[in-house]
Amino acid sequence: MTNNFAPHTLLLGAMLSLGACGQSADKSAADGAAATSPAPSADATAPAKGAEDTGLSAYVGKYPFDEVNGVAWSDHPAVKAGLAATVTDPKIRETIATRAGPSAPIEIYEGKVMAWACEAHNCGPHQWAVLVDPASGATDACYYDEAVDSGRAHWFLAAGKEEWRDGNCQLGQEES
Incomplete structure (x- = not known):
């Protein structure tokens, strides 16, 4: 019997499987889909006001590993x-800055440019998000273990505060 799957069908299946790695069976379909193809937040396509100040708006719609003018996120x-x-x-800072793993496209979330990523094969239990104000560069970071x-999740806020918030670091992906 010949396998007649088109290459793009196989690629889509591989992406969906990767997004579900490390998640419980009851959440893998919903969370895996959110991790690989998040629904944009209401303002995800609009450039953030002042985005030209840091140049980060150029990353919106790209993945954190994609380069813009030769520079990754x-x-x-x-x-x-x-x-x-x-x-x-x-x-935690080193993990966020250096660990490569599955990620979602960068988007605008509540006026900030946001990148989300997680640990390969452990996405649900270990993830992080970085939110940068495009005008000032003020940065908030979420770290969930x-x-x-x-x-x-453990939050590090631009104002020098730290706090714990309910939930994990998947922001924006669940909003429509």
């Missing part, structure tokens, strides 16, 4: 400076 000076100023835990607290 994590290597952009505004992102690096924001993480260095905001995330006080060096291990189910092994530390299964119901809350």
Whole structure:
């Protein structure tokens, strides 16, 4: 019997499977789809006011590993400076800045340019998001580690505060 699957069908199946890695069976379909193809937030297609100040608006719609003018999201000076100023835990800062894994397209969320990613094969339990104000560069970062607290995420805020919020770091993907 000959396999007549088109290459794009196989690629789509592989992407959906990757997005569901490490998630429980009851949430894998919903969360995996959200991780790989999030619904844009209401203002996801509109450039953020002042986005030209940091140049981060050029990343909207791209993945964090995609380069803009030869620079990936994590290597952009505004992102690096924001993480260095905001995330006080060096291990968490290094994980957010350097660990490659599945990610969602960068989007505008509540006026900030946001990138979301997770640990390969452990997406549900280990994920993070970085939100940068495109005008000022002020950065907020969310870090979720189910092994530390299964119901809350650790937030590092631009104002120098840290807090724990209910839920994980999947922002924007569930909104329509």
